Amino acid sequence: MLILVAFAVGEGALPIFSQEGFQFITGTDWNAVYGRESFGALPYIIGTLLSSAIAMAIGVPISLGIAIFVTEMAPHRISTPLSFVVELLAAVPSIIYGLWALFVFRFWIRDLIERPLYEHLSWIPFFDKTPFGLDIFTAGIVLSIMIIPIISSITREILRVVPNSQREAAYSLGATRWGTLRTAVFPYARSGILGASFLGLGRAIGETILVTMIIGNAIGPAAIPTTLFSQGQSLASLIANEFNEAASDLHLSALIGLGAILLLLSMVINIGARLMVSRMVKAVPGGRE
């Protein structure tokens, strides 16, 4: 199945790669006007990676915090409803997040986070742009909210399989709760947590609707984000934006080419995640109790 898809995508992308060559990946132009066609995917690769990186930077620590709180600290009467709520968040369709972000949340981000950052820290290039609310930063934050339920629920399961005998080994050496986490729990769960994060990253990279609604949908060289508050574009969002109105066969092929890059990115990440998880299981013979 996957091979069929990969094959179809590769075939569809063939014309653009033979036309633009490596330029398709490193180029920044995006011009669909007949006769002056020129397509480069770089801004969208950057947009995808940057928005996902922001999502990870925010989402992973919070997910870890939630998972640790639920498994290692909270009494049952708090942890059960909390994990239930977090899991419920995972069931919300991404378009709902998109709508909420578009009509409500982006103003919060703009007024409460972006403005202050801009006013006080605009000497840092990242923040040097009048914020507007529909930009890479907002997309990253909303993406992080979307991936937190996934990462935290997988991490929670991974922490649960860390055998109690490991925790007790650390406690018996006079470890505090934090020392036990650091010495016994994290090392044991390390690659599993990495794997969970990568699954989240895979989601963030491929997410389409949500990103299309809030990333700002810039095109061409303008879509190269010079600040976090720049309007950007991700691979997936550009495909969604233009697929219905592809002007020419080459344009269509370019969009499929974006799809090919996206597919490749997600595959690499997914395989990486799987390798890490399986390495964890192997590194710990008889680890499951």
Added chain:
Amino acid sequence: MPAKETIKPVSEATGPMGESSPLKEISVRTVETTKRIDEPQRRSKVSIKGINAWFGSKQALKNINLEIEENAATAFMGPSGCGKTTLIRCLNRMHEMTPGAKANGQVILDGIDIYDKSIDPVVIKRRIGMVFQKPNPFPTMSIFDNVAAGLKLNGVKDKKLIKEIVEESLEGAGLWEEVKNELDKPGMGLSGGQQQRLCIARALAMQPEVLLMDEPTSALDPIASFKIEELVHQLKKHLTIIIVTHNMQQAARVADHAAFMYLGEMIEYGKTLQIFQYPKQELTEKFVSGKFG
């Protein structure tokens, strides 16, 4: 008998226990009292006074009273489910870490009640080491790091000192000769018996005064078990050992004192020989003669 000074208390060398530890003064007293080696009745290291323990509403220990002699091995015996593990876990306040479990009573270590409100259970575990039924080395760590784990956890930074203590502890656990050339190999690569001795070395690195061992050989083959038993003989020269065992021959081989428990109660306690040859209680007699359990 070698004097206690051969084990340098870590607390004095480096202060990993923290200078403000309420327990510090005690270690000084221990050194003094070891001079009375000629006394026939040696002093008690741990006094267990009226310990009760519960899992939820189920009472697992009922009013246990016991004196544990210093620098000797004491065995807890009894049929499965009688509360041996629970009792040993009450002695370093591990029991209460099980969700829903609680305990009350007193456990007096060198004159200080470890259940006193002013005592931090974390500090207690540094002085009372524990070895578990199943070897549980840290799987991602090397042999060296496993042994050093407790020191690092307690803030010892001095690399040279850590190295020294690791070597000493591995020697103390009778593992040094076997692993000295592969200290950076993973601890999980060792055999079961070696892993258990690694765990003993890990506990020894904290330089505990009491070592609790919960059926430390039940997961091992006879030869590996025998090595652990020999080790107990060595260690008890400087260390108070409490060992839970199912195996009566083992108790007879390693223990100076033996306690027989049944259904959460302490039935009989005495010198090992006495318990095996002249049990006072009928239940004990039945148990040691293999009539039940």
